[in-house]
Amino acid sequence: xxxxxxxxxxxxxxxxxxxxxxxxxxxxxxxxxxxxxxxxxxxxxxxxxxxxxxxxxxxxxxxxxxxxxxxxxxxxxxxxxxxxxxxxxxxxxxxxxxxxxxxxxxxxxxxxxxxxxxxxxxxxxxxxxxxxxxxxxxxxxxxxxxxxxxxxxxxxxxxxxxxxxxxxxxxxxxxxxxxxxxxxxxxxxxxxxxxxxxxxxxxxxxxxxxxxxxxxxxxxxxxxxxxxxxxxxxxxxxxxxxxxxxxxxxxxxxxxxxxxxxxxxxxxxxxxxxxxxxxxx
Amino acid sequence: xxxxxxxxxxxxxxxxxxxxxxxxxxxxxxxxxxxxxxxxxxxxxxxxxxxxxxxxxxxxxxxxxxxxxxxxxxxxxxxxxxxxxxxxxxxxxxxxxxxxxxxxxxxxxxxxxxxxxxxxxxxxxxxxxxxxxxxxxxxxxxxxxxxxxxxxxxxxxxxxxxxxxxxxxxxxxxxxxxxxxxxxxxxxxxxxxxxxxxxxx
Numbered sequence: 001x002x003x004x005x006x007x008x009x010x011x012x013x014x015x016x017x018x019x020x021x022x023x024x025x026x027x028x029x030x031x032x033x034x035x036x037x038x039x040x041x042x043x044x045x046x047x048x049x050x051x052x053x054x055x056x057x058x059x060x061x062x063x064x065x066x067x068x069x070x071x072x073x074x075x076x077x078x079x080x081x082x083x084x085x086x087x088x089x090x091x092x093x094x095x096x097x098x099x100x101x102x103x104x105x106x107x108x109x110x111x112x113x114x115x116x117x118x119x120x121x122x123x124x125x126x127x128x129x130x131x132x133x134x135x136x137x138x139x140x141x142x143x144x145x146x147x148x149x150x151x152x153x154x155x156x157x158x159x160x161x162x163x164x165x166x167x168x169x170x171x172x173x174x175x176x177x178x179x180x181x182x183x184x185x186x187x188x189x190x191x192x193x194x195x196x197x198x199x200x201x202x203x204x205x206x207x208x209x210x211x212x213x214x215x216x217x218x219x220x221x222x223x224x225x226x227x228x229x230x231x232x233x234x235x236x237x238x239x240x241x242x243x244x245x246x247x248x249x250x251x252x253x254x255x256x257x258x259x260x261x262x263x264x265x266x267x268x269x270x271x272x273x274x275x276x277x278x279x280x281x
Numbered sequence: 282x283x284x285x286x287x288x289x290x291x292x293x294x295x296x297x298x299x300x301x302x303x304x305x306x307x308x309x310x311x312x313x314x315x316x317x318x319x320x321x322x323x324x325x326x327x328x329x330x331x332x333x334x335x336x337x338x339x340x341x342x343x344x345x346x347x348x349x350x351x352x353x354x355x356x357x358x359x360x361x362x363x364x365x366x367x368x369x370x371x372x373x374x375x376x377x378x379x380x381x382x383x384x385x386x387x388x389x390x391x392x393x394x395x396x397x398x399x400x401x402x403x404x405x406x407x408x409x410x411x412x413x414x415x416x417x418x419x420x421x422x423x424x425x426x427x428x429x430x431x432x433x434x435x436x437x438x439x440x441x442x443x444x445x446x447x448x449x450x451x452x453x454x455x456x457x458x459x460x461x462x463x464x465x466x467x468x469x470x471x472x473x474x475x476x477x478x479x480x481x482x
Binding site for chain 2: 277
């Protein structure tokens with residue numbers, strides 16, 4: 001290959017390691033410093049927030065977390081912001097968390113620690129908030145607990161029977177759910193809840209989908225799915241709407257910087273590519 | 282199945298879904314046997330194929346699998362020992378694998394995004410708009426320009442999911458065809474070269 005001659009050719013042949021080093025800086029700097037960027041919540045995020053706030057007083061919110069090691073970055077900010085939103089909503093909502101896989105409880109604990117979320121003053125475990133274990137069998141599992149909640153979750157993750165948990169007192173089937181929120185990177189889970197909760201019982205849905213999973217959510221929005229958080233970005237937006245600035249905001253800032261850097265690189269790449277091609281004519 | 286109301290179709294859809302749960306559990310078991318069959322001879326023969334020090338990597342794979350299986354069987358998946366293994370080993374590794382892809386993506390964006398034809402412009406321009414829309418700061422920047430947020434939401438709400446549905450349908454059809462070919466022994470791409478060349482039936 002011949003040596004690059006023009007400035008455009010030199011720009012095109014910049015070694016990847018330099019581009020990657022700048023990327024590292026764009027991610028690390030916002031995480032280490034509390035740089036504050038303005039952010040505008042998108043319409044689905046606003047609808048997500050509004051729907052939770054407009055639920056009837058004392059409604060039960062079922063939160064299905066599929067958060068694991070591979071989608072933690074995308075799902076955790078939304079999970080943390082949703083937990084804050086539901087437990088601090090003035091309509092006295094009850095939050096019941098359950099998991100799609102056996103590693104769910106572990107990652108839920110990690111999320112609570114990383115993002116510093118817990119029960120706000122005046123809220124009590126068992127009365128306002130319950131953590132269950134995981135269900136198995138994919139759609140069969142969802143169908144089973146939608147028709148008979150106690151058959152799959154007879155006790156919470158600490159072994160307390162459901163009868164002794166006031167938050168679960170009248171929660172017998174999906175008819176008793178005010179809303180189901182699922183944080184997931186499984187496209188199939190979206191259809192599972194559509195078929196088993198919305199189609200059979202009319203239970204409204206909200207989603208915190210990771211990455212491309214959002215493409216499976218959008219066809220049902222805004223009718224069955226009342227709103228959604230667009231992965232990490234949506235989680236950071238919801239956090240900003242709640243007026244808190246924890247790890248979600250920092251992660252959102254890092255993601256913003258990374259996206260902006262990618263955008264600038266793409267534009268430079270397109271321009272240099274065009275100029276090199278033009279110079280060769 | 283969401284869009285079909287016929288009871289027979291819905292019934293068989295449910296039955297096949299149950300089969301798939303059973304098949305995936307069985308596949309995990311079969312997968313473990315295949316993994317053992319692949320790696321154990323390589324450790325025994327101190328194999329340097331297909332890559333240098335293959336026997337060492339095979340040993341590493343088998344050891345990690347053994348540690349997880351034995352710990353899970355002895356202490357249980359909810360034990361603190363298993364959780365420590367999961368949180369300290371599995372979780373950082375999966376996170377790392379995802380994170381590393383960002384570094385390759387940046388390099389690819391710089392070198393591969395080119396507008397040479399109208400078709401490529403139709404791909405690249407919406408991609409750049411969505412790149413901004415997908416981040417909190419970018420969404421804020423788009424809102425400065427009148428109509429840009431609406432355009433991004435239109436692309437994201439209508440164009441993207443339509444293409445994605447087509448993609449999912451194509452993948453599903455491809456998977457079914459591949460499965461049928463594999464069951465009937467017509468598909469041998471997954472076999473080593475010497476076994477793939479042996480004619481069947």
